Amino acid sequence: MADYYLAVDLGASGGRLILGHVEGGKLLLEEVHRFSNAPQRRDGSLIWDVDLIFSEITGGLEKCAGWIKGGPLSAGTLRSVGIDTWGVDYALVDREGELIAPVFAYRDSRTEPFFKTAIPYEELYRISGIAHQPFNTIYQVLADRAAGRFAKAEHMYQLPEYFSHRLAGNLRSKEYNEYTMASTTALVDAEKKVWSKEIFEKLDLPLRLFKPLREPPYDIGCLSAELQKKLGFNARVVMIASHDTASAVATVKEGSLYISSGTWSLLGITGDPVLSGAAREAGYTNEGAHNGRIRFLKNIMGLWVIQSVRHELGDAHSFEELEALAREAGKTAPAGWTIDLNLPQFFAPSSMIAEIKAEYRRLGQKAPETPGELAYSVYTSLANCYKIAIADLENITGRTYPAISVIGGGSKNSYLNALTAEYAGKPVYAGPAEATAAGNILLQMKAAEDPAVKSGFADLVRNSFDIKEFSY
Numbered sequence: 001m002a003d004y005y006l007a008v009d010l011g012a013s014g015g016r017l018i019l020g021h022v023e024g025g026k027l028l029l030e031e032v033h034r035f036s037n038a039p040q041r042r043d044g045s046l047i048w049d050v051d052l053i054f055s056e057i058t059g060g061l062e063k064c065a066g067w068i069k070g071g072p073l074s075a076g077t078l079r080s081v082g083i084d085t086w087g088v089d090y091a092l093v094d095r096e097g098e099l100i101a102p103v104f105a106y107r108d109s110r111t112e113p114f115f116k117t118a119i120p121y122e123e124l125y126r127i128s129g130i131a132h133q134p135f136n137t138i139y140q141v142l143a144d145r146a147a148g149r150f151a152k153a154e155h156m157y158q159l160p161e162y163f164s165h166r167l168a169g170n171l172r173s174k175e176y177n178e179y180t181m182a183s184t185t186a187l188v189d190a191e192k193k194v195w196s197k198e199i200f201e202k203l204d205l206p207l208r209l210f211k212p213l214r215e216p217p218y219d220i221g222c223l224s225a226e227l228q229k230k231l232g233f234n235a236r237v238v239m240i241a242s243h244d245t246a247s248a249v250a251t252v253k254e255g256s257l258y259i260s261s262g263t264w265s266l267l268g269i270t271g272d273p274v275l276s277g278a279a280r281e282a283g284y285t286n287e288g289a290h291n292g293r294i295r296f297l298k299n300i301m302g303l304w305v306i307q308s309v310r311h312e313l314g315d316a317h318s319f320e321e322l323e324a325l326a327r328e329a330g331k332t333a334p335a336g337w338t339i340d341l342n343l344p345q346f347f348a349p350s351s352m353i354a355e356i357k358a359e360y361r362r363l364g365q366k367a368p369e370t371p372g373e374l375a376y377s378v379y380t381s382l383a384n385c386y387k388i389a390i391a392d393l394e395n396i397t398g399r400t401y402p403a404i405s406v407i408g409g410g411s412k413n414s415y416l417n418a419l420t421a422e423y424a425g426k427p428v429y430a431g432p433a434e435a436t437a438a439g440n441i442l443l444q445m446k447a448a449e450d451p452a453v454k455s456g457f458a459d460l461v462r463n464s465f466d467i468k469e470f471s472y
């Protein structure tokens, strides 16, 4: 009888439920359910429809019931479920476990007036190590407090916690905040790994909504009685490294340079906190890793840019087609035809294509016009952003990294991988594409004391995934 684990991996543009189990020394992953996700525009705000997302999660669990009866799972047991999501967003819940405010999406503009705090940013960075981004939880909290949304709130649920406690039917009782996700708030002391007393006091924030931090993995219960009845099975609910990037990075060998490539490209290393002025000026952030270490990384605008371009082109081209068109356009493109995709205008533009063209024009360069030129300009600009971020990282840490591990869905983009290797002048090792789900499952296996991860994750990861090399 194999032990199965279910990863619920929720991203800003889509969610997946992935079952994992070990067979023949390999971690095998099977997708049970997939759905698309996007924030909804309501009364001028960008909001996550958490009921819709939750119904997709339970719909996926119902599919698992089928697998348990007749399918692959009939030969095993589903031990646990773990949920990861994007960072920084949260749900405010009252004493009865009811939501008392919309769950705002991180690209919503309500934080703009609060982007500067009473604490100078240099000081904030010295404590939290978190890069200056308008979407950070700290600015969302300031905006929500000003709007009076905390008055009836009892808990600040980080999103994976909200969905996990809802699965377990215990939204009224919550004892902890999961550390890796909390580290994205800019409210945590990066060295001490606790909510920063200094920040809470200086900004007069309601500490009562925040629970003590706990390092993953830990168990928060099992599926609610109502769900068990509906599904005909039970499983534990485990808090894993619930920030999606922390889950993904759990598959990377410590010390390696990685790019977790998805809606965002997160480029960095795992090690000790770096809170220097150079790190701050280069836009590097210090987030918590699955093993209590720090993910020292930079948020680069990522595939969000090409996703937006594709959408504006009427969703007429698949990503594979755009890749092929980009290759073609690259044959005649001007040399050095790149822009800085990390400029704020690319964060939530009303038209990504218009902003890209405007930036090329501002630089006095030819603007991309065709879908192929647009895709080429996005991919080369991303590769160039990687090159600059790596040079900064090597300067800050005083180390040279011999290769780049590209993990996550974006690692399937062989054109971008080749450009990355070429621009950075380092080999790229691409995969696993399912790094986030794999990392999520590895932490569940750790919680279950599964013998396959007794001596760490590295061996199982190495045996399980095909890694493609792109030389330069």
Ligand code: LFR
Residues within 6 Å of the ligand: 011, 012, 085, 086, 087, 088, 089, 106, 243, 244, 245, 262, 263, 264, 266, 299
């Ligand atoms: C990636 C990610 C990044 C975080 C961004 C916003 O999905 O979690 O790590 O900075 O989304 O939450």
